[in-house]
Amino acid sequence: MVEPNTPAIALENLQFAWAKHHPCLDIPSLLIHRGEHIFLHGESGSGKSTLLGILGGVHLAQVGMVSILGQRLDTLSSAARDRFRADHIGFLFQQFNLIPYLSVLENVLLPCRFSRYRHSNLRESAPTEAHRLLAALGIDATLWSRKVTSLSIGQQQRVAAVRALIGSPEIIIADEPTSALDAHHQLHFLHLLKQECLANQATLLFVSHDHRLASNFHRSIALSDLNQAGRQAFA
Numbered sequence: 237m238v239e240p241n242t243p244a245i246a247l248e249n250l251q252f253a254w255a256k257h258h259p260c261l262d263i264p265s266l267l268i269h270r271g272e273h274i275f276l277h278g279e280s281g282s283g284k285s286t287l288l289g290i291l292g293g294v295h296l297a298q299v300g301m302v303s304i305l306g307q308r309l310d311t312l313s314s315a316a317r318d319r320f321r322a323d324h325i326g327f328l329f330q331q332f333n334l335i336p337y338l339s340v341l342e343n344v345l346l347p348c349r350f351s352r353y354r355h356s357n358l359r360e361s362a363p364t365e366a367h368r369l370l371a372a373l374g375i376d377a378t379l380w381s382r383k384v385t386s387l388s389i390g391q392q393q394r395v396a397a398v399r400a401l402i403g404s405p406e407i408i409i410a411d412e413p414t415s416a417l418d419a420h421h422q423l424h425f426l427h428l429l430k431q432e433c434l435a436n437q438a439t440l441l442f443v444s445h446d447h448r449l450a451s452n453f454h455r456s457i458a459l460s461d462l463n464q465a466g467r468q469a470f471a
């Protein structure tokens with residue numbers, strides 16, 4: 237159980253460089269509170285996906301502190317970080333990362349198979365909750381047993397959102413999730429995602445190039461304002 241006042245995300249003095257490369261991220265501090273909906277934007281190549289990978293414990297910063305829900309990631313083994321991510325973070329990727337040979341329902345149930353914590357958060361049985369979320373995100377019951385790749389791009393995106401949301405992880409991280417959708421479907425998708433995050437009091441960190449979406453969030457953060465990497469080179 238995570239204390240309600242514990243920040244969702246806290247970074248201090250974070251520095252990260254890819255092997256044999258110049259520093260990519262140098263962030264003195266970042267604090268995101270529980271339940272906040274954050275819009276994170278930045279130019280292509282500015283390090284947004286790298287930062288999300290650090291927050292999810294996929295990459296380890298060489299310097300600094302990364303604390304997620306009060307847990308310092310650098311104190312965990314690689315396997316424990318994977319477990320922590322599976323338990324507490326729902327990731328929603330630009331390319332969906334759905335398992336192509338599984339059905340819609342099988343894809344959606346995966347987090348509850350991999351995480352006992354997320355399974356234990358369910359108020360109903362896993363299939364019942366999956367059905368509720370799929371219906372809430374507008375995926376018709378006739379599609380649930382179909383192979384996920386037979387769905388349209390917009391439908392696959394919503395299936396990926398259901399997979400991120402099931403079992404109520406405290407943090408939802410969405411990396412350019414709407415880039416394949418047209419403007420109308422983008423807003424509709426965002427509305428549904430926010431609604432589910434609100435219902436779960438989840439923190440939403442949403443990355444996009446599309447500034448028109450920013451007004452839908454509590455706070456907008458420009459990575460260029462946070463990140464000092466490379467600044468001295470141009471000073």
Ligand SMILES: Nc1ncnc2c1ncn2[C@@H]1O[C@H](COP(=O)(O)OP(=O)(O)OP(=O)(O)O)[C@@H](O)[C@H]1O
Nearest residue numbers: 254255257260278279280281282283284285286287
């Ligand atoms: N696996 C990797 N190995 C080495 N360098 C990498 C790797 N992944 C990303 N980079 C580099 O790190 C920098 C930041 O990349 P990143 O993908 O985080 O940017 P981004 O802001 O998410 O870009 P986009 O908006 O285009 O997705 C880039 O210079 C990129 O080339």
